[in-house]
Amino acid sequence: MKAITVKQPGGAEQLQLEEVDKPTPKDGELLIKVKAAAVNRTDIVNRESSSGYLDNPILGVEVAGIVEEAGTDAKTPIGTHVMGLVNGGGYAEYAVMPDDRAMVIPENLSFEEAAAIPEVFLTAYQTLFWIGQLRTDENVLIHAGGSGVGTAAIQLAKQIGQANVITTAGSKQKLDFCRSLGADVCINYKEQNFDEEVLRATNNQGVDLILDFIGASYWDKNLASIKVDGRWVLIGVLGGTQIEKFNLMDVISKRIQMTGTLLTPRSDEYKTALTSEFSSKTMELFRHHKLRPIVDQVFTLEQIQQAHEHMESNKNIGKIILKVN
Amino acid sequence: MKAITVKQPGGAEQLQLEEVDKPTPKDGELLIKVKAAAVNRTDIVNRESSSGYLDNPILGVEVAGIVEEAGTDAKTPIGTHVMGLVNGGGYAEYAVMPDDRAMVIPENLSFEEAAAIPEVFLTAYQTLFWIGQLRTDENVLIHAGGSGVGTAAIQLAKQIGQANVITTAGSKQKLDFCRSLGADVCINYKEQNFDEEVLRATNNQGVDLILDFIGASYWDKNLASIKVDGRWVLIGVLGGTQIEKFNLMDVISKRIQMTGTLLTPRSDEYKTALTSEFSSKTMELFRHHKLRPIVDQVFTLEQIQQAHEHMESNKNIGKIILKVN
Numbered sequence A, B: 001m002k003a004i005t006v007k008q009p010g011g012a013e014q015l016q017l018e019e020v021d022k023p024t025p026k027d028g029e030l031l032i033k034v035k036a037a038a039v040n041r042t043d044i045v046n047r048e049s050s051s052g053y054l055d056n057p058i059l060g061v062e063v064a065g066i067v068e069e070a071g072t073d074a075k076t077p078i079g080t081h082v083m084g085l086v087n088g089g090g091y092a093e094y095a096v097m098p099d100d101r102a103m104v105i106p107e108n109l110s111f112e113e114a115a116a117i118p119e120v121f122l123t124a125y126q127t128l129f130w131i132g133q134l135r136t137d138e139n140v141l142i143h144a145g146g147s148g149v150g151t152a153a154i155q156l157a158k159q160i161g162q163a164n165v166i167t168t169a170g171s172k173q174k175l176d177f178c179r180s181l182g183a184d185v186c187i188n189y190k191e192q193n194f195d196e197e198v199l200r201a202t203n204n205q206g207v208d209l210i211l212d213f214i215g216a217s218y219w220d221k222n223l224a225s226i227k228v229d230g231r232w233v234l235i236g237v238l239g240g241t242q243i244e245k246f247n248l249m250d251v252i253s254k255r256i257q258m259t260g261t262l263l264t265p266r267s268d269e270y271k272t273a274l275t276s277e278f279s280s281k282t283m284e285l286f287r288h289h290k291l292r293p294i295v296d297q298v299f300t301l302e303q304i305q306q307a308h309e310h311m312e313s314n315k316n317i318g319k320i321i322l323k324v325n
Helices: A041-048 A111-115 A118-131 A148-159 A172-180 A194-201 A216-225 A248-253 A268-287 A301-312 B041-048 B111-115 B118-131 B148-159 B172-180 B194-201 B216-225 B248-253 B268-287 B301-312
Strands: A002-006 A015-019 A029-038 A062-070 A081-085 A094-098 A139-142 A164-169 A185-188 A207-212 A226-234 A257-260 A295-300 A319-323 B002-006 B015-019 B029-039 B062-070 B081-085 B094-098 B139-142 B164-169 B185-188 B207-212 B226-234 B257-260 B295-300 B319-323
Touching: A002 A301, A015 A301, A029 A111, A041 A301, A062 A094, A062 A111, A081 A094, A081 A111, A081 A118, A081 A268, A094 A268, A111 A295, A111 A319, A118 A148, A118 A207, A118 A226, A118 A268, A139 A148, A148 A164, A148 A172, A148 A207, A164 A172, A164 A194, A172 A185, A185 A194, A194 A216, A207 A216, A216 A226, A226 B248, A248 B226, A248 B257, A257 B248, A295 A301, A301 A319, B002 B301, B015 B301, B029 B111, B029 B301, B041 B301, B062 B094, B062 B111, B081 B094, B081 B111, B081 B118, B081 B268, B094 B268, B111 B295, B111 B319, B118 B148, B118 B207, B118 B226, B118 B268, B139 B148, B139 B194, B148 B164, B148 B172, B148 B207, B164 B172, B164 B194, B172 B185, B185 B194, B194 B216, B207 B216, B216 B226, B295 B301, B301 B319
Parallel strands: A139 A164, A139 A207, A164 A185, A207 A226, A226 A257, A295 A319, B139 B164, B139 B207, B164 B185, B207 B226, B226 B257, B295 B319
Antiparallel strands: A002 A015, A029 A062, A029 A094, A029 A319, A062 A081, A257 B257, B002 B015, B029 B062, B029 B094, B029 B319, B062 B081
């Protein structure tokens, strides 16, 4: 089968389309004929570094497709249209997926749309509700509102959290899109000091929760934007990793809870439990178009280098999809 | 009545014994004839800085004594022996306390012992269980094991948490005492690298929870000592506040939850709820000597400067008490 691997750790030019053996499902696993996969930042980290989180030499952590074969104890019927997280191996014509992580695709969604759901919606769900403990009527600040996780988080925070959503992005086009997804306050971080706008929008109280994909470059403004007893979830470092001066009293006097998280390196049990709760809370909303996967652009497997470069240029709104079969 | 106030922000020499008016209990408050009060680090912060957390010009956040008068709606009978947190005003012959924060003193404890309970045991309870979510058989690292909060936390983590307790202190005398309170692993931070000892004691996994009173000087070793998905509660900065290089990936890749907290500035509602849960879980244990308040030394109100200097020299094991009436 065709699959994307990495020649050696480096840029997008290191990605190659190879002919490799079809994987075999083990106990409790499904073999999926992949119709669509999606590109994630974790794939870029894996491409750049040989010390990635996954052993599979084939990139890709999520797919949508058709169950072609089921290992012992796997219960999903052959032929079911499913989407879900895989432990690597998503950029390929076939992939294996733990059976208890497969979500049946709602009938109203295409495979490309379905492939845009697992990683970003599960990450957004995990960070907003499991880690961030978002409650009704709270204020949440979602950075990178136009990103894959950003567009998912805005929708989940509104539709499930019934929260007040404040988001940042770097262009009018992205902000208009965020507004169309339900964001209440949209801040252009290139033109405005987002902390001032956050305080203005929250009666000088600050937000209860920050989803932070940015890290270092937003540090001081995030500190100024968070409420006393606020929660701050660190899920990305697009703006750098190194804080030059960190005063612990900032965290103590505001009684901030700061939690770092990543989804890909977590255990199978964790991903299964998250998938299960997420499915039960969201599938009806996807069926009724209250939640929608956001597809930015669709590439073929052969166009994988362009797909990665597109993500690295930060121009996408929503997900970058690979159409496979 | 006699009370301790601060001439101007500064050292222990600024503390003075004054004659001031007796306070009057408002609705829902008790007037307590103070038999004993206790010294806390928050009092030193209030002494040093005019921007303290409390408005009361009289220092002191906890007392033990006898109910002398009850405001409207206060239900504790006159004459009851009580202990609890006050919103300032503890270093005095009389203090007012919200009625719903008064805990009846177990019969087997003296007033001096009772005054050694509220602040440190409530702080330890809050940080171990409310914030730290300590669970049975987990490993917890309690720094400053000989301190007031340290001695309380060791006991609560063993008696209520059924956890494995690892503690650090700077002398054999303190460590022997920690062991007598139930600590499983006792590390002399002056003679050993505590992170190496923690990893040795936890099969290289690290601890599930750190109670950190130290801050900057222990930063790197705490990072090395914490388990993946560990919780880290920041409650003091005895070792400095400024981290020179903070790499966010340290927090993200270990998925650490770091929470800053202070008890004194929290709301009345919070303190009431904490007091109520704490009482229901611990009073029987105090009655049966399974938990014990640790009194280091007793001073008179007139000796207040020596009492503060004693705390600032870090020589105490457990609480420094003021005998008042």
